[in-house]
Amino acid sequence: MRFAFTDDQKMLRDTVREVLQRECAPEVVRAAWEGRPEGVRAVWDTLAETGVIGMTASEDAGGMAMSELDLILPLEEIGYAALPGPIVDTVAVGIPLLEAAGTDAQKERWLGPAVAGEARIVVVFEDQALVPYAASADVLLVQRGGTAYCVPVAEASISPEQSVDRARELGRIAFEASAQYQMRDDVDTASLFALGRERAALGTAAQLIGVSRRMLDMAVQYAKDREQFGKPIGAQQAIKHRLANALIEQEFARPTVYRAGWSMATSVRDAEIDVSLAKIYAGQAAKFVAKEALQVHGAIGYTIECDLHMWMKRAWALAAAHGDAAYHRERVGRHIL
Amino acid sequence: MDLNFTDSENAFRQECRAWLEANVPSEPLPSGDTKEGFALHLEWEHKLFDAGWAAVSWPKQYGGREATLFEWLIFEEEYYRVGAPSRVTQNGIFLLAPTLFEFGTDDQKERILRPMARGDVAWGQAWSEPNAGSDLASLKSTARRVEGGWRLTGQKTWSTRAVFCDMAYGLFRTDPEQARHRGLTYFMFPLHAEGVTVRGVDRLDGDEGFAEIFLEDVFVPDSEIIGEVDKGWGVAMATTSSERGLSLRSPGRFMATATRLIDLYHRYRDRSDPVLRDQVIQAWMDAQVYRWFTFQTVTRMAQGESIGPDSSMNKVFWSEMDVRTHETALAMIGDALELDEGSDGAVDGGHWMKGFQFALAGPIYAGTNEIQRNIIAERVLGLPRK
Numbered sequence: 089m090r091f092a093f094t095d096d097q098k099m100l101r102d103t104v105r106e107v108l109q110r111e112c113a114p115e116v117v118r119a120a121w122e123g124r125p126e127g128v129r130a131v132w133d134t135l136a137e138t139g140v141i142g143m144t145a146s147e148d149a150g151g152m153a154m155s156e157l158d159l160i161l162p163l164e165e166i167g168y169a170a171l172p173g174p175i176v177d178t179v180a181v182g183i184p185l186l187e188a189a190g191t192d193a194q195k196e197r198w199l200g201p202a203v204a205g206e207a208r209i210v211v212v213f214e215d216q217a218l219v220p221y222a223a224s225a226d227v228l229l230v231q232r233g234g235t236a237y238c239v240p241v242a243e244a245s246i247s248p249e250q251s252v253d254r255a256r257e258l259g260r261i262a263f264e265a266s267a268q269y270q271m272r273d274d275v276d277t278a279s280l281f282a283l284g285r286e287r288a289a290l291g292t293a294a295q296l297i298g299v300s301r302r303m304l305d306m307a308v309q310y311a312k313d314r315e316q317f318g319k320p321i322g323a324q325q326a327i328k329h330r331l332a333n334a335l336i337e338q339e340f341a342r343p344t345v346y347r348a349g350w351s352m353a354t355s356v357r358d359a360e361i362d363v364s365l366a367k368i369y370a371g372q373a374a375k376f377v378a379k380e381a382l383q384v385h386g387a388i389g390y391t392i393e394c395d396l397h398m399w400m401k402r403a404w405a406l407a408a409a410h411g412d413a414a415y416h417r418e419r420v421g422r423h424i425l
Numbered sequence: 426m427d428l429n430f431t432d433s434e435n436a437f438r439q440e441c442r443a444w445l446e447a448n449v450p451s452e453p454l455p456s457g458d459t460k461e462g463f464a465l466h467l468e469w470e471h472k473l474f475d476a477g478w479a480a481v482s483w484p485k486q487y488g489g490r491e492a493t494l495f496e497w498l499i500f501e502e503e504y505y506r507v508g509a510p511s512r513v514t515q516n517g518i519f520l521l522a523p524t525l526f527e528f529g530t531d532d533q534k535e536r537i538l539r540p541m542a543r544g545d546v547a548w549g550q551a552w553s554e555p556n557a558g559s560d561l562a563s564l565k566s567t568a569r570r571v572e573g574g575w576r577l578t579g580q581k582t583w584s585t586r587a588v589f590c591d592m593a594y595g596l597f598r599t600d601p602e603q604a605r606h607r608g609l610t611y612f613m614f615p616l617h618a619e620g621v622t623v624r625g626v627d628r629l630d631g632d633e634g635f636a637e638i639f640l641e642d643v644f645v646p647d648s649e650i651i652g653e654v655d656k657g658w659g660v661a662m663a664t665t666s667s668e669r670g671l672s673l674r675s676p677g678r679f680m681a682t683a684t685r686l687i688d689l690y691h692r693y694r695d696r697s698d699p700v701l702r703d704q705v706i707q708a709w710m711d712a713q714v715y716r717w718f719t720f721q722t723v724t725r726m727a728q729g730e731s732i733g734p735d736s737s738m739n740k741v742f743w744s745e746m747d748v749r750t751h752e753t754a755l756a757m758i759g760d761a762l763e764l765d766e767g768s769d770g771a772v773d774g775g776h777w778m779k780g781f782q783f784a785l786a787g788p789i790y791a792g793t794n795e796i797q798r799n800i801i802a803e804r805v806l807g808l809p810r811k
Contacts, residue, residue: 089434089495090427091717091724157426308806323809325795328802335801336738343717350426365710421706424687 091343093161100140101161107134108169114395117170121254121398125224128172128255136205141175145183149195150203155353156180156287160294160346167298170402172255174210174221176291178202181284182209185229186238189271189280194238198227210241212261213285220256220405222246228261229271236277237269253401286363289410290352293345293363293370296406300338300370300377303399307331307381314386327384334380341366341373361423364416371407378403428720430499437496441503444476449509453774456766457513458634463547463589466513470544479542480518487538494723502677506684516585517541517548519673521594523664524611528652537613549587549616551595551638552661554580559796561596562606562658566640568597574646575599577614580639583790587636588625590616596657603655611657613649614640630782631765665736665792673791674743676716682747682780683712686754689773693757704753711746718742734804737797744787744794751781 093101111134116127135141140162145151159180166175174182186199186209201207210225214232222228223246228239244263251258263269271277308331311322321327348366351359378400382389389396407413430438454469455462473479474488482497483489492500512518518541525534540546557564566579577597587593593616600608616623620643626635652660690697690705697705722732722739754777755762766775788794802808 089430089720089724090727091720092728093426308808311808319811320809322802323811325799328806328808329795329798331806331808332741332798332801335806336741339738340714340718340742343721344714346426346721347428347717350428365713368710369714417703417706417710420710421702424706424709425690425702 104162104165112169141205142203145203157349157353160349163294164298167295168302177211178209180287180291181211222259231281236271239263289367293366296370296374300374303381307384330380334377337373337376341369344369374403458632467544474543501675505677505681547590549584549590549593551581551593553583577640577643584636606658609657611651611660679712683709708750737800747784751784
């Protein structure tokens with residue numbers, strides 16, 4: 089029994105953390121909100137140069153054949169920076185899915201560019217109506233009516249929807265479900281998409297841990313800086329206890345995500361139950377921390393001018409994405425009761 | 426990361442399980458917080474010790490097995506899984522012993538540890554005073570230097586099971602010129618000596634589990650001091666994290682409670698609505714989460730890290746989880762919940778109401794959860810004290 093990441097895994101986390109500290113300041117996220125995504129696209133390019141974007145691809149495909157567990161810490165950092173973009177779709181789900189279920193022609197066209205960071209993949213599951221980042225992606229991997237399709241975004245139609253998290257570029261997709269887009273029919277694409285769903289939920293949970301951590305950092309800093317009644321508000325017990333509660337929620341969610349990453353990477357039986365726990369606890373922690381961080385900030389936190397709101401809205405969106413708490417709790421319930 | 430148990434850890438589990446299944450009393454013992462129950466629990470402790478299970482992580486010379494922390498967690502899981510008796514020696518083996526291992530002299534360890542673990546000498550804690558609870562450093566009991574030792578005077582309270590115990594430990598002011606946490610010394614003292622009066626106090630659940638200790642010029646020799654004179658605060662605080670942290674409440678206990686709750690749900694599901702069902706699921710998940718959090722903590726400890734104020738998060742989590750879990754159980758039982766232990770119609774022997782009342786103590790003892798949250802805010806998050 090050893091519940092800790094390896095030095096290599098921590099080194100990769102540090103690399104991602106440094107890139108994001110350098111290139112993904114809140115202004116960059118804010119610019120994406122305002123329709124200027126050049127900054128976040130540049131971060132994607134840098135992450136591709138470090139190998140993070142292609143990390144889950146096989147070595148033959150130019151990747152590092154890294155596992156779900158290896159992805160956890162980089163995704164946590166991406167949540168911390170609130171980097172928008174289909175990073176879970178592309179890295180955690182899309183690349184392995186394309187490698188396993190893409191035809192030779194589909195792989196020829198998309199796999200290399202995806203690994204190199206030049207093509208962004210968005211995955212759309214069977215019953216998924218709202219699709220983030222489709223408009224700025226290059227290719228969609230879609231499950232419709234039990235069939236798997238690989239559709240160039242240029243050949244699909246995307247009707248935009250407005251997310252409260254403007255950086256999420258939400259939309260609905262439509263495409264002609266024709267044979268030319270079909271993925272391999274000699275592999276069990278249903279199982280591969282089902283595996284993809286677990287990876288999407290896990291990757292989202294990992295991001296949520298980072299989102300929580302950032303909001304808590306902001307709130308703690310604010311509580312130290314902001315003075316009322318002649319002293320920092322963080323000296324007041326009422327503030328201390330809110331922030332202590334936020335930390336407890338966050339820190340107890342963290343090992344559930346790590347555990348789920350390990351369970352998936354080692355394909356243990358009932359790994360999906362661990363994924364459900366991870367998604368529930370990470371989502372609940374992020375929503376809880378969001379509320380406490382807002383309250384600690386007071387009125388300034390209730391403005392668009394304060395950066396906090398971008399993380400809060402990311403927390404709300406991600407907590408509901410790829411199975412909300414009710415969905416995952418039901419899955420756990422069926423398992424244990 | 427490797428969350429599989431090793432072969433030797435699995436073998437250790439099998440060994441624990443086999444012994445416990447063969448030896449745990451088939452009928453639950455009466456409460457260890459009553460006189461007759463306490464005596465029966467001590468007999469059980471003798472049996473545990475003689476088979477080498479009383480303090481598995483201790484060195485062999487003191488009756489342990491030199492088990493790793495992970496093996497200790499495994500032992501705890503197995504212990505609670507079979508519903509073995511509660512540990513009336515815990516104030517000794519989980520609270521005093523870590524202090525002795527860190528600060529005790531060889532003579533003290535030689536003299537005290539084995540009889541403590543076997544239950545031959547029962548230990549109670551004497552931290553709180555009537556006017557020093559959360560603000561422990563304001564304590565007023567004194568120790569006065571005399572020929573060959575000290576004379577202790579003062580009053581201690583909320584001493585768990587002290588009315589049944591032989592010895593106790595606590596802090597006394599040795600330098601009256603110094604204020605608060607300075608000038609305190611860590612003493613061990615006999616409860617049956619001249620000048621000591623122990624008066625039992627009935628707890629919320631009706632058991633005489635609490636006691637007040639009155640000390641009047643009670644003599645103790647120098648050999649009963651742990652650490653240095655006037656440095657007792659540091660000695661006491663160095664090991665409070667073991668109390669708040671995992672040694673007091675390992676995950677095995679809560680996993681066993683969650684399993685019993687699921688069993689209760691199966692029997693009472695007709696009475697349950699979707700809200701209760703969700704609460705049952707939540708209780709099971711919380712126990713799992715506490716288990717993984719603990720494995721993460723123990724990995725850090727095994728790597729030589731000290732846990733320090735992080736243990737306060739542990740304490741808040743398990744104590745509040747335990748209350749929620751019992752509330753869920755009581756909500757399923759309905760109006761039969763008020764039937765006390767010993768009543769014919771009591772569900773599961775009235776165990777859930779008893780457990781609920783015990784759980785309610787969790788957010789209060791070992792440092793109230795308000796104090797824990799202050800510690801988390803100030804020492805983990807770095808918020809200003811004033």
